[in-house]
Amino acid sequence: MSGHEELVVLLDDDGRAIGTHPKATVHHDRTPLHLAFSCYLLDADDRLLLTRRAGTKKTWPGVWTNTCCGHPGPGETVGAAVERRLHDELGLAVVDLRLALPGFRYRAVMADGTVENEICPVLVGRCRHPGDLDPDPEEVGATEWVPFEDLRRDVLSGAREVSPWCRQQLDQLPDHPGSAPPATDPLPPAARA
Incomplete structure (x- = not known):
């Protein structure tokens, strides 16, 4: 997105788009509800x-989390946003991308008061070529x-710390998300294409 100001989609409580805001300044102590994945x-x-x-991320720097998070841009499908961010952050391509938790929503507050406030559909996919992994150090520290089963057990027992959204999602995902059928619940209105 070089040369472009990255925008996030602002939402009402029913998940409908009500505007946009620059990603660079959307997260603060009164972060508005917005669309993510x-x-x-x-x-x-x-x-x-x-x-x-x-370590330079504005929210939860240095914290372990799921593979990839991001924000669909205005008019961008959630699937296209996932593919874009996996490529940009990790150099990876995804196959068999499935919607797992269409309406996942959370709000979390960092120790410094910075808030995450998202409707955040959760998707599960398979890595086409794991050997292509090439993390962008501005996004990924390690x-x-x-x-999956070990991680879920360790996170839910408190033996391993992860981001607050990852912990909540692991609690709601099926035991074998890679083989589970796609969710049939609808996406929030702003995420539908």
């Missing part, structure tokens, strides 16, 4: 690509392939 990328052995957010 979370992606969980699995390999052929059902290992999840876990990422640690770069990566680790972790058996």
